[in-house]
Each structure stands twice: as structure tokens, then as C-alpha cells.
Amino acid sequence: MPELPEVETVRRGLMPPLLGRRLVRVEARRPDLRRPIPPDLAARLEGQRVTAIDRRAKYILMWVESGDVMLLHLGMSGRMTITPGLPNSYDRHDHVIFITDAGSVLRFNDPRRFGLIDLMAGSAVAGHPLLRDLGPEPLDDGFDGPCLAAALAGKRTPIKAALLDQTVVAGIGNIYASEALNLACIAPDRQATSVTRAEAARLAAAIKDVLTRAIAVGGSSLRDHVQPSGELGYFQHQWRVYDREGAPCPTPGCRGLVKRMVQSNRSTFYCDVCQR
DNA sequence: GTTAATACCTGTTCGC
DNA sequence: TGCGAACAGGTATTAA
Numbered sequence: 001m002p003e004l005p006e007v008e009t010v011r012r013g014l015m016p017p018l019l020g021r022r023l024v025r026v027e028a029r030r031p032d033l034r035r036p037i038p039p040d041l042a043a044r045l046e047g048q049r050v051t052a053i054d055r056r057a058k059y060i061l062m063w064v065e066s067g068d069v070m071l072l073h074l075g076m077s078g079r080m081t082i083t084p085g086l087p088n089s090y091d092r093h094d095h096v097i098f099i100t101d102a103g104s105v106l107r108f109n110d111p112r113r114f115g116l117i118d119l120m121a122g123s124a125v126a127g128h129p130l131l132r133d134l135g136p137e138p139l140d141d142g143f144d145g146p147c148l149a150a151a152l153a154g155k156r157t158p159i160k161a162a163l164l165d166q167t168v169v170a171g172i173g174n175i176y177a178s179e180a181l182n183l184a185c186i187a188p189d190r191q192a193t194s195v196t197r198a199e200a201a202r203l204a205a206a207i208k209d210v211l212t213r214a215i216a217v218g219g220s221s222l223r224d225h226v227q228p229s230g231e232l233g234y235f236q237h238q239w240r241v242y243d244r245e246g247a248p249c250p251t252p253g254c255r256g257l258v259k260r261m262v263q264s265n266r267s268t269f270y271c272d273v274c275q276r
Numbered sequence: 277g278t279t280a281a282t283a284c285c286t287g288t289t290c291g292c
Numbered sequence: 293t294g295c296g297a298a299c300a301g302g303t304a305t306t307a308a
Contacts, residue, residue: 002302034284034303058302076301077286093286112285114302130303157279166303174301264280266301 002074004058004138004171005214006233010080011055013228014062014106017082018050021100023064030095034075034116037096041119044068045098057134057170067122071130075114081107082228106228134170138207143169145201152192152200159195160188160263163207172207175220175242178269180206182241185251187275188268189261213238241269249274 002010026042038044048064055061060072074080083105090097091109096117098106108117120128135151136143151168152159162168163177172180181188184206186199195203214220219233227233236243240250241258249256249271256273 073302075285075303110285111287112301114285116303155278161279164302265282267299 002058002076002078002219003173003176004055005176005211005235006219007058007060007074007171008055008215009219009227009233010074011053011060014053014060014080014082017102017104017228018053018062018100018106020049020051021102021104022047022049023098024101025097025099027097028095029090029097033095033110033113034073035118037117038119041070041096041117044119045070056131056137057166058173059131061125063122069120069122069125071116071118071120071128072108073116073130075110075112075116077112078108078110078115080228081109081230083107133167135166135168136170138169138171138204138211143204143208145197145204148204148207149195149197149200152195155192157192158188158263159186159190159192159203160268162192164264164266169207171211174266174268175239176207176210176214178242179210179240182249182251182270182275183210185274185276187272188263188270241271244269 023045026045028037028041031037045064048066050062051065052063053060058073062070062072085103086105093109093111094107095110096108125131136147148169152162155162155168160177160181163172164174180203184203186195186203214235217234218227218231220235244258245260247258249258251271251274254271254274256271258269258271261268
């Protein structure tokens with residue numbers, strides 16, 4: 001599932017083959033993703049040189065020389081793959097194709113079609129409805145205990161649900177929420193308002209740690225995520241609790257076992273011995 | 277206004 | 293073995 005580390009991995013994988021290249025052909029083969037692909041996508045991107053590829057939360061922003069920005073979200077099952085030349089055939093879920101002046105082919109493939117593509121002028125990025133309400137970037141220098149504590153203030157919801165709220169912290173999904181809470185030894189069903197300043201500092205550090213280490217190994221390849229090169233990510237081998245029900249808790253000195261519960265219709269994995 | 281539940285979608289896994 | 297049900301989950305929408 002593409003959360004922040006997977007999206008960042010994709011962004012980094014797209015930079016070498018795309019940055020500075022000209023898009024010679026853009027083809028939307030299936031327009032009905034979570035929201036319709038803008039009908040003028042090809043017209044506004046073809047002939048344009050890619051000037052920057054950024055990330056905000058789980059969104060990728062591709063800037064072109066005209067000043068337009070393509071916004072991309074991978075949803076749950078989306079992947080971007082690059083091949084050096086034209087493939088023999090396209091997959092039925094290859095929804096958008098980009099061909100560069102170097103001849104490489106970028107494919108946006110998304111079987112479940114929870115992903116989306118939008119297009120806007122660069123001046124409209126900050127005010128875009130999907131971007132304007134996002135919370136702080138957890139890997140920014142400014143994200144720390146006080147920052148997290150401020151974001152959690154007044155949230156009358158379990159801390160796990162608060163971490164999934166993109167207006168609280170941007171980019172955390174179901175896997176890394178469980179991982180960070182276990183690393184910080186905070187119970188997922190605690191009310192967000194009950195998290196102390198010291199705990200918020202611990203949790204902010206745990207979030208940074210988990211995300212940074214996941215990016216370093218290319219993210220988690222659960223069912224869908226691969227890097228643009230086709231390589232897998234390997235962080236799933238380092239999961240502490242996610243999808244490890246019954247396994248020993250990895251916290252040093254803790255003798256608990258990983259348990260699973262459902263919060264807001266989502267699986268949460270945790271240890272009820274060391275997570276308090 | 278805030279929070280919880282549901283819909284969207286399809287490939288995979290599970291149980292009978 | 294084969295079938296259908298359940299499950300996975302990010303975000304928008306609807307309900308409470």
C-alpha cells in the first residue's frame with residue numbers, strides 16, 4: 001500500500017529517467033480513475049520538459065516547463081513503472097502512458113483505480129483542495145514533539161485514527177501508524193488528547209525513524225508496491241508488528257505477543273504489554 | 277462542528 | 293478442486 005515511504009521511493013525512481021526529459025506522447029487509456037483524468041492532460045503535457053518532481057504527503061507533483069503541475073496519487077494499488085522502450089503490449093490496468101524523448105515509457109498502472117491524476121497551474125498548488133488541508137510533513141525538520149502535540153490537540157479520537165488523519169500528519173497510513181505506535185510504546189486505542197508532551201516527542205521520533213528506514217530499503221512491497229524500475233521494496237521484512245499477529249513483540253525486554261484489533265474498520269497490530 | 281461509518285474497486289486469500 | 297465470501301486500504305462522501 002503506498003504510504004509516504006512508497007511514494008517517496010517512486011518519486012526518487014522517477015527522477016533519473018524523467019527529469020529534464022521532454023514528454024513526446026501522453027495517452028490516457030482509461031479516464032475513469034477515482035476522479036476523471038483531465039481531458040486536456042495530453043494536450044498540456046505533450047511537448048513539455050519535466051522540470052521537477054516533488055512529493056507532498058502521498059501525492060507526487062510533476063512540474064513541467066509551462067508551469068503546469070500534474071498531481072498523482074497511487075491510491076492503494078497504483079504503481080509507476082518505467083521501461084526503456086515500447087512494450088510488446090499494455091496491461092489492461094495501464095491507465096496512463098507517458099513516452100519521453102529518450103524513448104522510455106512510463107506507465108501508471110492501477111488495478112483498483114483508487115488512484116487519481118489531476119492537472120493544475122503551478123500557482124494553484126498551495127490552494128488545491130487535495131493539498132491545502134494536509135498536516136505537517138513528518139520528515140521535515142520542523143516536525144517534532146511540540147509540533148505533533150499541537151496537531152493532536154483537541155482530537156477526540158484514538159491516537160491510531162489521529163495518525164491516519166492526513167490533516168494531523170501527512171503521509172502516514174495503516175502500516176506505519178501501527179509500526180510507529182509500537183516503537184513509541186503507546187497503545188493505539190489511547191485517546192489522542194491523553195498523549196503527554198513526552199509521549200508526543202517519543203512518537204514523533206518513532207514516526208521519523210520508521211519512515212526513514214522504510215525509504216532506505218525502498219518501502220514495503222505488500223501486494224502492489226514496486227519501484228519504478230520494477231525492483232521490490234524490502235521494509236516488510238522489518239515490520240515490528242504489522243501483519244505479525246502472535247509473533248513476539250520486538251521491544252527489548254518485552255515478553256508480550258503481537259495482537260490484532262480492528263479500529264475504524266482497519267486492522268491495528270500492537271503489543272498490550274509494552275504499549276501503554 | 278466533529279467523529280464514525282460507508283462507498284468506491286478488484287486481486288488475492290480463506291473457508292466450505 | 294472449485295466456488296463464493298471476506299479482506300485489503302486511502303480518501304470522499306454520507307450519516308450520526
